[in-house]
Amino acid sequence: MKAKSRNYYLIPYVLWIALFVITPIVLVVYYSFFNIEGDFSLENYQKFFTPVYLKMTLSSFWYALLITFFTLLIAYPTAYLLTKTKHKQLWLLLIIVPSWINLLLKAYAFIGIFGTYGAANKFLEVMGVGGKQILFTDFSFVFVSVYIFLPFMILPIFNALDELNPSFIDASKDLGASSWRTFSRVVFPLTLDGVKSGCQIVFIPALSLFMLTRLIAGNRVITLGTAIEQHFLVTQDWGMGATIAVFLIIFMVVIMLLTGRRKRGEMR
């Protein structure tokens, strides 16, 4: 009786997964087998392995890597310092607040800041460096992406650091390890799971960014996300769009497997 009623509680969950997770993926895979004329074929998969799409895939990976790298570079020390502050929850909140603001609004704000006559260039001029083109460059694209993804990287790392048992650090120091050695041999390995989930949360969406490529990079950066958008909205070649999406899903699964947690016991 009890086991049965527990099964009923699963119904909404199963329905949800079936309707909103499994069905869409199946549909995406299904559509990917139809060419632009609506005939069943493997044409799209062939097309994906032409230089255009391979180049696009490479550049997507390259930018996603850059973004993840810089996000991590900034997020780890920030999270580390946060755990040392007095009111950590307050500081954490301040870091999360910007992520409540709509992405598009932030992108438009950056158009103003990075523009030829924007605040960033005024600052450079005052500093004596002189005006530079910032908007529509690789730099601005990576900068804005890092800014947007930062909270998502900081949170898991912060949690990992926060849960770190301080007695390990004391032990390490008692045994004569330098600060750097303590960090590299004790703190960092113990927070690796936080770093990994942070990287996943950043890398995977970064692969398929599309709005920023136009607004901030002026279409000078083309990612797989841009191509999907174009195929669905402009060309109406749903098959090709779906094929690119299938490859993105495959890439993401591979990344998840590679960065997945090794031991089950360390879930938290």
Add this chain to the structure above:
Amino acid sequence: MKNLIRALSLVLIVSFVLLYIVNRLNTAQGYTGEHTITVYNWGDYIDPELLEQFEDETGIKVIYETFDSNEAMLTKIEQGGTSYDIAVPSEYMIDKMKQEDLLLPIDHAQLPNLKNIDPRFLNLAFDENNEYSIPYFWGTVGILYHPDKVSDEIDFKQWDDLWHPSLKNDVLLVDGAREVIGFGLNSLEYSLNETDKGRLLEAKNKLDTLTPNIKAIVGDEIKLLMQNNEAAVAVLWSGTAQDAMWENESLEYMVPEEGSNLWFDNMVIPKTTKNREAAHQFINFMLDPKVAAQNAEYVGYSTPNKAALPHMDEETTSDERFYPDEEQTAKLEVYENLGKQMLAYYNELFLEFKMHRK
């Protein structure tokens, strides 16, 4: 468990109350079945006062929804979730919607104001005898530039002026495959509706050499960027250019002489309509000279309504950049629906062109 049920029932109650309030509000404002029409138009493409005037005159409530691309509009109408009574697609899309049997024929007898439209803009290839569509606005694709930031050697009478070395990193392009590949074709004196792959490739290769001059390929932001002097030159639609010129008077607009695109946005009645008569009333209302004049002054695009011109600012209507005469429009081409395959090829080339690095 108890808490869960309590929370769930609270959510349910709140949703029902909200639903009821929305329902009541709609009835109170007259948004029910027969007395409403749903108009589906481009963003910022009508003077909102006119919608109120229409409501006052006819007692029909207007639900106004907007889209930002022809393709997005097509998708929503195909799905048929909302009963749109009026939509305003561009010419090649009208052709496509006709082929997909998404439009209802328009009864000209119900449109006494149709006589106001300039015959130049009637009976065009994409919709012969205007069986399914009535012109709303028209315009061109051209070059918007800051005269004082551009060297005197360049006057933009030719598309080739965009390739001038002095414009390094100073050109913005609108993010549209047909527009960009189109001016590439025009600069080679080919047709905008070229379907020969060799010639298209030639145009794409020529565009690749423009890359050093291109600052960015953007969407609607192009207007803002030009107003703020972010770049010296932009390739865009005449209406966007006009908007930017209102804000920044130092800007100039030019349609190169080799030819360019002549585009139309026409009003159509989609199959999803539930109120065909009111849709006709709306179209007829928009064709009224005074209404069309007011709308054109608000939106800034060129009106096809000949009778409206005397009601408008003379400075606007005598401006040949936005109201070119017949001789000039003869050189312009209307996009034809080239079919999915060709459109995909255009987009493929455009994607490759975007990926071409400096």
